[in-house]
Amino acid sequence: MARPKKQNPRSRLVNFRLTEAEFDSIESEASAAGFESLSDYLRYLHEQHATTAYKHKGVKENAVLYGVPEPSLYRKTERGKLYHGDALGLLHKTLEPDSVDLIMTSPPFGLVRKKSYGNEDADQYVEWFRPFAEGMRRVLKQKGSLVIDIGGSWKKGIPTRSLYHFELLITLCRDYGFHLCQEYYWWNPAKLPTPAEWVNIRRIRVKDAVNCIWWLSQTPWPKASNKRVLAPYSESMKSLLKNGYTPKLRPSGHDISDKFGKDNGGSVPPNLLALANTESNGAYQDYCRANHLPVHPARFPGRIPEYFIRMLTDKGDLVLDPFAGSCVTGEISESLERNWICIDLDEMYLKGALARFVGIKPQLPKVDSTPYQIYPPCSMNGALDDSLLPEDGGVKRSVEKSRQTFR
Numbered sequence: 001m002a003r004p005k006k007q008n009p010r011s012r013l014v015n016f017r018l019t020e021a022e023f024d025s026i027e028s029e030a031s032a033a034g035f036e037s038l039s040d041y042l043r044y045l046h047e048q049h050a051t052t053a054y055k056h057k058g059v060k061e062n063a064v065l066y067g068v069p070e071p072s073l074y075r076k077t078e079r080g081k082l083y084h085g086d087a088l089g090l091l092h093k094t095l096e097p098d099s100v101d102l103i104m105t106s107p108p109f110g111l112v113r114k115k116s117y118g119n120e121d122a123d124q125y126v127e128w129f130r131p132f133a134e135g136m137r138r139v140l141k142q143k144g145s146l147v148i149d150i151g152g153s154w155k156k157g158i159p160t161r162s163l164y165h166f167e168l169l170i171t172l173c174r175d176y177g178f179h180l181c182q183e184y185y186w187w188n189p190a191k192l193p194t195p196a197e198w199v200n201i202r203r204i205r206v207k208d209a210v211n212c213i214w215w216l217s218q219t220p221w222p223k224a225s226n227k228r229v230l231a232p233y234s235e236s237m238k239s240l241l242k243n244g245y246t247p248k249l250r251p252s253g254h255d256i257s258d259k260f261g262k263d264n265g266g267s268v269p270p271n272l273l274a275l276a277n278t279e280s281n282g283a284y285q286d287y288c289r290a291n292h293l294p295v296h297p298a299r300f301p302g303r304i305p306e307y308f309i310r311m312l313t314d315k316g317d318l319v320l321d322p323f324a325g326s327c328v329t330g331e332i333s334e335s336l337e338r339n340w341i342c343i344d345l346d347e348m349y350l351k352g353a354l355a356r357f358v359g360i361k362p363q364l365p366k367v368d369s370t371p372y373q374i375y376p377p378c379s380m381n382g383a384l385d386d387s388l389l390p391e392d393g394g395v396k397r398s399v400e401k402s403r404q405t406f407r
């Protein structure tokens with residue numbers, strides 16, 4: 001009798017080239033783990049990887065799990081919808097799966113000292129964020145991106161930092177299958193030197209002036225183009241473009257080809273965004289003050305969402321901000337002709353956000369391309385203070401030191 005055909009015939013034969021050492025190591029690992037063949041071992045490793053990477057790909061549409069109601073529509077504009085309520089309801093119920101091109105957001109940070117807009121406890125942060133992460137995976141298109149602006153935090157009473165925002169990043173990649181496209185740092189040159197106790201009084205830390213911005217995606221190949229966010233050329237690059245460039249090997253070993261001298265319209269920016277967050281007057285603030293509404297205390301400047309919206313979406317795409325606050329993301333999306341959805345828990349912030357959509361068309365921030373200045377490390381050659389370092393790490397707060405004011 002003929003043998004029945006195999007359901008799943010293993011008909012592909014694949015050759016791998018390995019060094020002797022690699023082969024020995026793989027074979028001994030496989031046999032130690034009880035596999036009869038290298039093929040079985042390889043299949044096992046692949047399955048393991050695939051389940052970890054895509055564990056949350058098929059997010060259960062178990063909205064009941066989160067027991068939150070659907071949010072209510074608060075205001076509609078030509079391109080956008082502003083909702084009032086819990087973002088979990090929006091992410092798990094209201095929005096269609098695979099419908100959003102970019103999630104651009106700044107969630108409440110994990111702080112030790114809570115602020116007025118309801119920050120989450122740094123220690124509990126990742127657990128708090130999990131259901132949002134699931135919902136974000138659910139609604140984001142395969143080629144879409146998730147951009148999270150998040151500030152760091154100090155531990156209570158000691159001069160060391162919380163790891164919560166790094167833990168969030170690792171959890172999003174390890175447990176929810178996101179890829180880290182790139183980590184950005186947003187340097188705010190106008191940040192005050194805090195916490196005063198560590199920075200100004202004991203003088204044992206420097207000022208914390210960067211937020212992290214995690215750019216994540218569902219695949220390693222989300223849609224993106226850095227040509228949308230080019231920076232002006234430096235004076236030396238302009239002169240090089242004008243006067244020509246001789247291709248040569250750099251001291252670093254990089255071979256700079258003659259293509260380096262080609263004018264591409266601007267330079268590729270670094271993953272450091274330099275932008276002061278100082279806007280204290282403007283139509284939004286005027287509206288809030290005139291209507292006795294709170295001005296949102298944790299707004300990001302419009303240029304932050306503008307940068308990622310330009311780089312990661314096309315006109316007509318859908319941008320979502322699940323922690324919208326004063327709806328900066330909505331205003332910028334509307335101006336850039338993207339569709340948008342924003343939501344916030346706090347109705348007082350939404351009332352203020354309406355300022356961005358009454359009467360006049362939403363505006364992009366005014367163009368100001370003045371570069372900021374930052375000195376190279378040790379620019380003063382350590383000339384100011386030659387006293388010995390505190391052996392105790394600054395644990396004793398010296399009276400003399402505490403009288404010093406910061407400069």
Ligand SMILES: C[S@@+](CC[C@H](N)C(=O)[O-])C[C@H]1O[C@@H](n2cnc3c(N)ncnc32)[C@H](O)[C@@H]1O
Binds near residue numbers: 106298
């Ligand atoms: C850092 S602020 C965002 C500020 C915003 N980027 C802006 O420029 O105005 C975070 C916001 O998330 C809101 N929020 C916190 N939990 C929420 C939830 N479960 N659903 C919706 N919004 C939430 C807070 O009310 C707060 O306004």
